[in-house]
Amino acid sequence: MSDKFRAILVSRDDEKNQSVDVVELGNDDLMEGNVTIKVEATTVNYKDGLAITGKSPVIRHWPMVPGIDLAGSVIHSESDEFKAGDKVLLNGFGVGETHWGGFAGHARLNSDWLIPLPKGLTSQQAMGIGTAGYTAMLCVMALERHGITPNSGPMIVTGANGGVGTVAVAILSKLGYHVIASTGRASESGFLTELGAAEIIDRAELSEAGRPLGKERWAAGVDAVGSHTLANLLAQTQYGGAIAACGLAQGFDLPTTVMPFILRGIALLGVDSVMASKELRHEAWSRISTDLDPAKLDSLTTTIGFDDIIAAATDIVDGKIRGRVIVDMT
Numbered sequence: 001m002s003d004k005f006r007a008i009l010v011s012r013d014d015e016k017n018q019s020v021d022v023v024e025l026g027n028d029d030l031m032e033g034n035v036t037i038k039v040e041a042t043t044v045n046y047k048d049g050l051a052i053t054g055k056s057p058v059i060r061h062w063p064m065v066p067g068i069d070l071a072g073s074v075i076h077s078e079s080d081e082f083k084a085g086d087k088v089l090l091n092g093f094g095v096g097e098t099h100w101g102g103f104a105g106h107a108r109l110n111s112d113w114l115i116p117l118p119k120g121l122t123s124q125q126a127m128g129i130g131t132a133g134y135t136a137m138l139c140v141m142a143l144e145r146h147g148i149t150p151n152s153g154p155m156i157v158t159g160a161n162g163g164v165g166t167v168a169v170a171i172l173s174k175l176g177y178h179v180i181a182s183t184g185r186a187s188e189s190g191f192l193t194e195l196g197a198a199e200i201i202d203r204a205e206l207s208e209a210g211r212p213l214g215k216e217r218w219a220a221g222v223d224a225v226g227s228h229t230l231a232n233l234l235a236q237t238q239y240g241g242a243i244a245a246c247g248l249a250q251g252f253d254l255p256t257t258v259m260p261f262i263l264r265g266i267a268l269l270g271v272d273s274v275m276a277s278k279e280l281r282h283e284a285w286s287r288i289s290t291d292l293d294p295a296k297l298d299s300l301t302t303t304i305g306f307d308d309i310i311a312a313a314t315d316i317v318d319g320k321i322r323g324r325v326i327v328d329m330t
């Protein structure tokens with residue numbers, strides 16, 4: 001097998017001007033790790049968009065091969081856990097931020113970051129889910145741990161046409177929830193209904209500064225948006241409900257008051273996928289294989305090639321990507 005492969009390399013000069021190039025690398029160029037992987041599929045997450053466009057300081061080691069997710073087969077392993085030919089999956093752990101990631105033909109990683117590719121999933125399907133989808137599952141699990149069930153009442157999902165949002169809508173509807181999808185793209189209402197949304201609301205209803213408490217509209221929610229949207233979600237959650245917060249597509253601020261917490265006992269559940277424990281990852285991926293309908297997963301993914309990654313990275317930051325993007329590297 002050739003040792004040479006293409007990669008996207010993000011560099012910066014002494015004035016901190018960022019540049020993005022497609023380069024040819026060999027295995028000797030890769031960073032340290034005990035498992036070398038042939039990347040069969042990767043994906044473009046919102047964070048990858050921020051890294052490639054330089055819109056936020058995601059990259060903390062220069063130069064960087066971005067790509068926070070990858071799936072592929074082991075070429076070489078110095079770990080007892082994995083052997084050549086094994087199919088593996090990587091989400092997060094700072095890959096694509098501090099350690100070279102998935103936008104390359106090969107990757108060298110730490111075995112502790114890898115999990116076996118879940119049974120029944122191809123590398124491409126796993127990347128159709130990716131960090132965004134696995135985070136949606138982590139949000140659902142966090143709400144369940146808080147005692148939320150389909151009988152609790154409606155569930156709102158914000159950023160519904162995005163990666164986290166589409167997978168959350170699909171999973172929650174399969175679990176029997178009455179899903180309210182909040183989106184800025186009314187033109188995609190039909191798609192969201194097919195995915196399982198029972199109601200669709202315009203995200204403009206939630207995106208401006210609101211009152212500390214409002215009419216109780218939902219029992220719980222999955223929020224990928226942050227800022228005023230998250231504040232309004234909290235203010236309109238039923239007594240004893242909970243919101244799982246995982247994203248900042250509108251902003252990282254949270255202009256709320258203590259009123260939802262002290263008068264309605266609302267819980268704000270933080271969800272992080274990057275450093276989540278191995279146990280939580282295994283549980284989330286195992287739940288995904290039962291709680292996400294494969295046909296719905298197909299309907300929310302678009303497949304692109306390596307040459308399309310940079311354009312997709314710009315599109316995701318501009319809110320132009322619907323659902324999830326699979327980058328087929330084979």
Ligand code: NDP
Nearest residue numbers: 046132159160161162163164183184247248249250272273
């Ligand atoms: P996407 O870009 O795919 O989706 C984000 C969606 O948010 C858009 O599709 C859009 O949905 C909505 N949106 C975009 N801009 C705004 C805005 N200004 N105001 C309100 N809504 C907006 O990203 P992902 O779904 O992959 O990720 C969503 C968020 O979650 C990101 O902030 C990401 O960084 C974060 N994230 C966090 C993780 C964690 O570990 N905590 C893991 C994965 C993601 P619509 O068009 O339907 O309105």
